[in-house]
Amino acid sequence: MDDQDAEHRPYLPIAEHGLIGDLRGAALVGTDGRIDWFCAPRFDSPSIFGALLDAERGGIWELSPLCATASRQQFYVPDSAILITRFLTEEGMVEVQDFMPLLRPHDERHRQRLVRRVVAVRGSMRMRARIAPRLDYGRARHRTESGEGQIRFISDDLTLVLRSDVPLSARKGEALGEFELGEGDQVLFVLDVGESTGDQSSAGPLDAGEADELFDGTVAFWRAWLKRSTYQGRWREMVHRSALTLKLLTHEPTGAIIAAPTLGLPERIGGERNWDYRYVWIRDAAFSLYALQRLGFTDEAEAFVGWLTRCLARTGTDEESGPLRAMYTIDGDAELPERELTHLEGYCGSSPVRAGNAAARQLQLDVYGELVDSIYLFNKYGTGISHTAWHDLTQIIEWLLENWDSKDESIWETRAGRQRHTYSRLMSWVAVERMVRMARQRGLPADLPRWTAVRDAMYRQVMEEGWNEERGSFVQRLSGKDGPSCDVLDASLLIMPMVKFVAPRDPLFLSTMDAIQESLVVDSLVFRYDPAEAPDGLDGTEGTFSICSFWWVEALTRSGRVEEARLALEKTFTFANHVGLYAEQIGTTGEQLGNFPQAFTHLALISAAVNLDRSVDAAGA
Numbered sequence: 001m002d003d004q005d006a007e008h009r010p011y012l013p014i015a016e017h018g019l020i021g022d023l024r025g026a027a028l029v030g031t032d033g034r035i036d037w038f039c040a041p042r043f044d045s046p047s048i049f050g051a052l053l054d055a056e057r058g059g060i061w062e063l064s065p066l067c068a069t070a071s072r073q074q075f076y077v078p079d080s081a082i083l084i085t086r087f088l089t090e091e092g093m094v095e096v097q098d099f100m101p102l103l104r105p106h107d108e109r110h111r112q113r114l115v116r117r118v119v120a121v122r123g124s125m126r127m128r129a130r131i132a133p134r135l136d137y138g139r140a141r142h143r144t145e146s147g148e149g150q151i152r153f154i155s156d157d158l159t160l161v162l163r164s165d166v167p168l169s170a171r172k173g174e175a176l177g178e179f180e181l182g183e184g185d186q187v188l189f190v191l192d193v194g195e196s197t198g199d200q201s202s203a204g205p206l207d208a209g210e211a212d213e214l215f216d217g218t219v220a221f222w223r224a225w226l227k228r229s230t231y232q233g234r235w236r237e238m239v240h241r242s243a244l245t246l247k248l249l250t251h252e253p254t255g256a257i258i259a260a261p262t263l264g265l266p267e268r269i270g271g272e273r274n275w276d277y278r279y280v281w282i283r284d285a286a287f288s289l290y291a292l293q294r295l296g297f298t299d300e301a302e303a304f305v306g307w308l309t310r311c312l313a314r315t316g317t318d319e320e321s322g323p324l325r326a327m328y329t330i331d332g333d334a335e336l337p338e339r340e341l342t343h344l345e346g347y348c349g350s351s352p353v354r355a356g357n358a359a360a361r362q363l364q365l366d367v368y369g370e371l372v373d374s375i376y377l378f379n380k381y382g383t384g385i386s387h388t389a390w391h392d393l394t395q396i397i398e399w400l401l402e403n404w405d406s407k408d409e410s411i412w413e414t415r416a417g418r419q420r421h422t423y424s425r426l427m428s429w430v431a432v433e434r435m436v437r438m439a440r441q442r443g444l445p446a447d448l449p450r451w452t453a454v455r456d457a458m459y460r461q462v463m464e465e466g467w468n469e470e471r472g473s474f475v476q477r478l479s480g481k482d483g484p485s486c487d488v489l490d491a492s493l494l495i496m497p498m499v500k501f502v503a504p505r506d507p508l509f510l511s512t513m514d515a516i517q518e519s520l521v522v523d524s525l526v527f528r529y530d531p532a533e534a535p536d537g538l539d540g541t542e543g544t545f546s547i548c549s550f551w552w553v554e555a556l557t558r559s560g561r562v563e564e565a566r567l568a569l570e571k572t573f574t575f576a577n578h579v580g581l582y583a584e585q586i587g588t589t590g591e592q593l594g595n596f597p598q599a600f601t602h603l604a605l606i607s608a609a610v611n612l613d614r615s616v617d618a619a620g621a
Contacts, residue, residue, distance in 0.1 A: 010051075010055035010056075011052070011055060011347060011348050012030045012031065012032065012034070012036070013591060013592070014265055014347075014583050014591070014592045014593065014594075014596050015577035015578075015581075015583070015591065015592040015596075016030055016031040016032075016577070016578075017029060017030050017031070017036075017037075017577075017581075017596065018031075018074055018076070018083040018085075018098075018579045018581070019081070019083075019245065019248055019261065019581060019597055020081055020082070020083050020098050020099055020100050020114075020248075021081065021100055021248040021249075021261070022100035022101065022102050022110070022112060022113075023102065023247070023248070023250055023251065023252035024041060024042060024043070024110075024112060024251060024252065024253065025038070025039055025040045025041060025042055025043055025045065025100070025112065025193075025261075026038075026039070026043060026100075026248060026249075026261040027049070027098075027100070027114060028052065028261070028262070028596070029074075029083050029085060029098045030085075031072050031073075031074045031085060031578070032064060032069075032072060032085075033062065033063040033064045033085050033087070033096050034051070034060055034061065034062050034063075034064075035049050035060065035061040035098075035114070036049055036050070036051035036052040036058070036060050037049060037050060037051075037052040037053075037261070037262060038050075038061075038114065039261070039278070040112060040114075040158075040193045041112050041193050042251070042330060043249075043251060043258050043261055043278045043330065044258075044278040044279065044329060044330055046135065046136040046137045046139075046140075046355075047059065047134075047136075047137050047138075048133045048134070048135055048158075048160065048193075049061055049132075049133060049134070050134060050137055050138060050344070052262070052265070052347060053137075053263075053264050053341075053344045053345075053346055053347055053353055054138065054343075054344040054345050054346070054353075055345075056345075057134060057138040057343060057344060057345075058134055058137075058138055058344065059132055059133050059134030059135075059138060060130070060132050061116075061130070061131050061132070061133075061191075062128070062129065062130040062131075062132075063096050063116060063118060063127065063128075063129055063189075064087070064127065064128055065087050065089055065091075065094060065125050065126070065127055065128075066125075066126045066127065066128050066178065067089050067090070067091050067125065067126070068089060068090070069087050069088065069089050070088050070089055070090065071088045072085065072086065072087055072088070073085070073086040073088070074086070074578055074579060075578075075579060076241075076579055077219055079222060079223045079226050079240065079244075080218070080219050080222035080223060080244075081099065081218075081222050081244055081247075081248055082097060082098070082099040082215070082218060082219060082222075083097075083098045083099065083579070084096070084097055084098075085098065086121070087125075089123075089125060091123050091124060091125050092120060092121070092122050092123020092124055092125045092183065093120075093121040093122050093123065094118060094119065094120050094121060094125050094127065094181060095118070095119050095121055096116055096117070096118050096119075097115075097116070097117040097118075097119065097215065098114075098115070098116050099115055099214075099215065099218050100112070100113065100114055100115070100218075101113055101115060101214040101217065101218050102217075102218050102221045102222070103214075103217040103218070103221060104221065105221075105225075105252070106252060111192065112192070112193040113190055113191065113192050113193070113214075114190070114191040114193075115188070115189070115190050115191075115211065115214060115215075116188075116189040116190075116191075117186055117187075117188050117189075117211060117215070118181065118186060118187045118188075118189075119181075119185075119186040120181035120182060120183050120184060120185045120186070121183075122183055123183060124180065124181060124182045124183060125180075125181050126178060126179070126180050126181075127178065127179055127180075127181060127187075128177075128178050129164075129166070129168065129175070129176070129177045129178070129179070129189070130174060130175070130176055131151075131162055131168075131174060131175040131176075131189075131191075132173070132174040132175075133153050133160060133173075133174075135153070135155045135157075135158055136155070136157070137341050137343075137344065137355070138343065138344065139343065140155045140156070140157070140158075141155065142154055142155040142158075142173060143155075143173075144170040144173055144174075144175070145170075146169075146170050149163055149164065149165070149206060150162060150163045150164075151168055151170050151175045153173070158193070158194065159194040160191055160192065160193060160194070161191070161192040161194065162175055162189065162190070162191050162192075163188075163189070163190045163191075163192070163206050164177070164187065164188065164189045164190075164206065165187055165188055165206050165208075166179040166187050167179075186208075188206055188208065188211050190206065190211075222244065225247065226240055226243070226244065228296055228297060229243060229295045229296055229297070230295055230296035231243075231294075231295050231296075231610065233609065233610065233613035234609075234613055234616070235569070235573075235609040235613070237580070238573060238576070238580055238605065238609065239295070239605070239606055239609050239610070241579070241580035241581075242291075242580070242602035242603070242605045242606050243291075243292070243295055243297070243602075243606065245581060245597050245599070245602045246288050246291065246292060246599055246602055246603060246606075247297075247300070248261075249261065249288075249597075249599050250300060250303075251330045252303075254307050254330055254331065254332075255300075255303030255304045255305075255306050255307035256280045256285070256304070256307050256328075256330045256331075256332075257280060257284070257285040257288045257289070257300075257304055257599065258277070258278055258279060258280055258330065258599070259277040259278075259279065259280070259281045259284045259285075259327075259595070259598065259599050259600065260277035260278065260584070260595035260596060260597065260598045260599065261277075261278060261595075261597075262277060262278070262595045262596055263275070263276035263277065263278055263353070263354065263355055263595070264276065264341075264344075264346060264347060264350070264353040264354060264355075265347055265350075265583070265593070265594055265595045265596055266346070266347055266348075266350035266593065266594070267542040267543065267584065267585055267593050267594045268350075268542055268543070268587075268593065269347075269348050269349075269350055269593075270348065270349055270350055271350060271542075272350075272351070272352065273542060274346060274347075274350055274351070274352065274353060274354060275354060275357060275359075275595070276336075276338070276354055276355050276356055276357050277357075277584075277595040277598070279327045279328065279329055279330070279336060279357060279360075280307075280327060280328045280329070280330065280332075281326065281327045281600075282324065282325070282326060282327065282328070282367040282370065282371050283326070283364075283366065283367050283370045283411065283600075284599050284600045284603075285304060285374075285599075286367075286370040286371050286373065286374035287370060287374070287600065287603045287604070288304075288599050288603045289301050289304050289305075289374040289377075289378065290373070290374050290377055290603070290607070291602075291603035291604075291606040291607055293377055293378065293381060293382070294606060294607065294610055295606065295610075298381075298382055298383075301378050301382055302378075302382060302383060305375065305378050305382075305385065305389070307332065308371070308375075308389075309386065309388060309389045309392065310332055311328055311332035312324075312389075312392040312393075312396070313388070313392060314332060322363060322365075322399055322400075322403060323395065323396050323399050324367055324368060324371065324396055325360055325361075325367075326359055326360060326362055326364040326367055326413070327357060327359065327360050328360075334360065335360070336356045336357045336358075336360040337356045337358075338354055338355070338356040338357055338358035339354070339355055339356055340352040340353065340354055340355075341353040341354070341355055359409070359413045362408070362409040362413060363406065363407075363408040363409060363418065364408055364409055364410055364411065364413065364424070365400070365403075365404060365406065365408045365410070365421075365424040365425075365427070365428050366408075366410055366411050366421075366423055366424045366426075366427035366428070367427075368396065368397075368400050368427065368428060368431040369426070369427025369428055369429070369430030369431040369434075369499070370427060370430075371431070372393065372397070372430065372431040372434045372435055373430050373431075373434050373499065375389070375393065375434075375438075376434035376435075376437060376438055379438055379441075379442070380441070384442075385438075390438075390444055393435065394435075394445075394446065397431060397432065397435050397451070400428060400431055400432070401432070401450070401451070401454050404425070404428040404454070404458060405420075405425075405461075406418075407419055407420050407421075408421060408424050410423055410424045411423050411424075411492050412492070412528060412529070414534075419476075419477050420465075420477055420478040420480075421476065421477055421478075422462060422465075422466035422474060422475060422476060422477060422478055422490070422493065423476075423490065423492040423493060425458055425461055425462045425466065425478065426462055426466075426493070426496060426499070426501055427499070428458055429455060429458040429459055429462065429501060430499045430501070432451055432454055432455040432458065433455050433500075435451060436448060436451050436452055436455065439451075459501075461478065462474075462478075462501070463508075465478040465479050465480045466478055466479075467508065468486065468487050470487065471487045471489070471515055472511045472512075472514070472515055473489060473511060473512040473514075473515035473516070474493045474496070474508070474509075474512045475487055475488055475489060475490065475493075476488040476489065476490035476493075476529060476534055477534075487533075488529060488530070488533045488534040489515055489516055489519050489520055489529065489530070489533075490528065490529045490534075491516060491520055491526050491527065491528045491529065491545065491548040491551065491552070492528065492548075492551075493512060493516075494512075494513070494516065494548070494551040494552060494554075494555045495551055495555075496509055496512075497509060497555070497558050497559075498551075498554060498555075498558070498607075504555070504558035504559045504560075505559055505560060509559070510559060513555055513556075513559060516552075520548075521552060522544065523571060524549055524552070524553075524567075524568040524569075524571035524572045525544035525549050525572070525575070525586055526544055526545060526548035526549045526551070526552045527542075527544050527545065527548070528545040528548050542585060542593070543585035543586050543587040543588065543591075543593045543594075544585060544586050544587075545584070545585055546572075546575070546582045546583070546584060546585060546586055546598070546601040546604075547598075547600045547601050547604040549568075549572045549575075549586075550569075550572065550601065550604035550605050550607070550608040551604060551608075552568060553565050553568045553569045553572065553608040553612065554604075554607060554608045554611055554612070556568060557608070557611050557612045557615050558611065558615075562612070562615050562616060562619055565608075565612050565615070566612065566616065569608060569609065569612060575590060575592075577592060581596065581597040581602075582596075582597055582598060582601040582602060582605070583595065583596035583597065583598060583601075584596070584598045584600070584601065
């Protein structure tokens with residue numbers, strides 16, 4: 001972050017961002033002081049600042065020194081989601097404190113505000129502010145109204161009220177201003193978000209004392225939440241930052257957990273693998289639930305199970321997708337029509353930019369296992385599932401018992417047609433096996449003879465048709481009735497011992513690890529599969545998948561290769577960005593790719609670190 005020309009680059013590297021949020025929406029703050037991604041009032045709302053996807057038309061909020069910057073720094077206030085960006089110049093040092101206020105859990109009086117406080121640490125400096133919203137992904141027109149100490153940006157659907165204690169001028173839908181800071185001085189900007197053009201009398205004059213209260217209250221909120229963590233292990237800083245990230249991706253009013261706060265960030269610069277992740281993937285959310293429970297955050301687990309119960313109650317069975325969709329909106333809707341935002345050029349020219357996600361219509365049989373496994377753990381360690389939830393689960397499992405041997409798109413959501421995926425059979429086995437356990441543990445009504453018979457058939461199919469003798473490995477697709485056997489390796493099968501399908505030192509799994517290490521592992525980074533061997537219906541290549549890298553660490557741990565696991569974990573940590581966040585993928589030169597930050601990766605980090613801690617302790621190392 002020493003590039004003096006960084007402020008003039010149209011696109012920052014994905015990794016050069018931190019995340020702030022208020023459990024309803026989130027914003028990305030660049031290391032150069034720009035906010036180039038902010039959707040409000042919800043994660044899945046259209047963008048207000050979207051320069052991350054189009055430098056010219058997307059909208060941006062810039063705060064930067066007018067003199068040359070020697071270096072920049074960015075970090076979080078410890079144990080919080082308040083982000084500090086520092087500019088070091090020959091004239092002095094100034095910092096921008098960014099946060100979205102949170103004062104108490106489930107606050108019915110919560111106001112969505114984006115607060116930016118600029119403080120001169122030493123010396124004096126002249127600064128420039130430019131607030132250029134572009135509502136509805138840059139498609140909606142808005143007008144500006146200036147008043148005493150505030151500027152309003154007004155569209156048909158949204159009103160933004162910008163307040164500042166420095167003079168700002170409104171011009172062409174933007175707010176502009178320059179100001180001088182002497183040592184110890186500070187200025188404040190607050191952006192209030194409203195959903196209509198009505199009066200926002202709550203957005204009154206700025207008060208420095210109020211800003212202090214918001215800052216201190218928000219720090220206290222995050223620290224009180226984090227104190228509930230039961231993790232005290234070797235990698236506390238990374239684990240707790242991952243926990244905070246998962247919490248930031250939680251929609252508190254509903255209990256939903258989204259996959260990432262962004263859309264359209266490419267898996268390869270200039271490529272077409274650009275998706276919208278601002279929704280609830282059942283797979284990601286279920287694994288997130290598991291990770292949060294491991295750390296003692298049971299309230300979030302209970303809230304998500306509540307969201308899930310409401311979601312399942314309103315979801316009917318679809319002939320193509322079954323009773324459980326791969327993903328839902330924050331409100332639990334199953335329809336997420338995918339459309340291209342053709343007016344946006346995409347991050348560094350990576351197009352198309354897609355909003356919505358057609359993968360919601362895919363059949364992904366693995367989600368049944370991920371969902372039921374998370375509920376099983378909640379039932380075992382939490383308050384227990386309700387009668388209604390059990391009834392809904394039995395209806396879902398009845399469908400799975402009839403359809404588990406179908407072709408599907410599976411975990412990686414390929415667009416090359418449905419296949420007989422080994423991972424989907426594995427997780428279907430998990431779904432039925434966990435239902436059997438819950439029924440037996442609590443004496444719940446169940447057709448156990450039928451359930452166990454189908455469970456055992458699933459197990460035999462994976463062992464017989466999912467194993468490739470020549471490759472010496474479990475493979476991506478089943479052999480048998482559809483033609484020649486498959487020899488494509490797939491990193492998703494690293495989780496076989498994690499879900500108790502095989503013993504971690506079973507020779508078949510150890511051989512699978514050897515094959516994956518030889519073909520998919522590069523140092524500590526892991527590709528999910530080789531698209532050249534298994535075409536996925538999309539052009540181009542992609543980076544290594546960060547979640548697979550942490551699965552590799554956990555596989556090494558469980559198989560007894562503890563020292564290798566420790567080294568692999570430390571290496572994988574080096575690919576986090578400067579504040580401990582991970583995008584979906586890591587490119588060949590170490591750059592972060594894909595939507596950012598990704599819940600899936602951070603939950604895998606938590607699981608890998610917790611299990612490795614236990615193994616190191618057991619070994620006395």
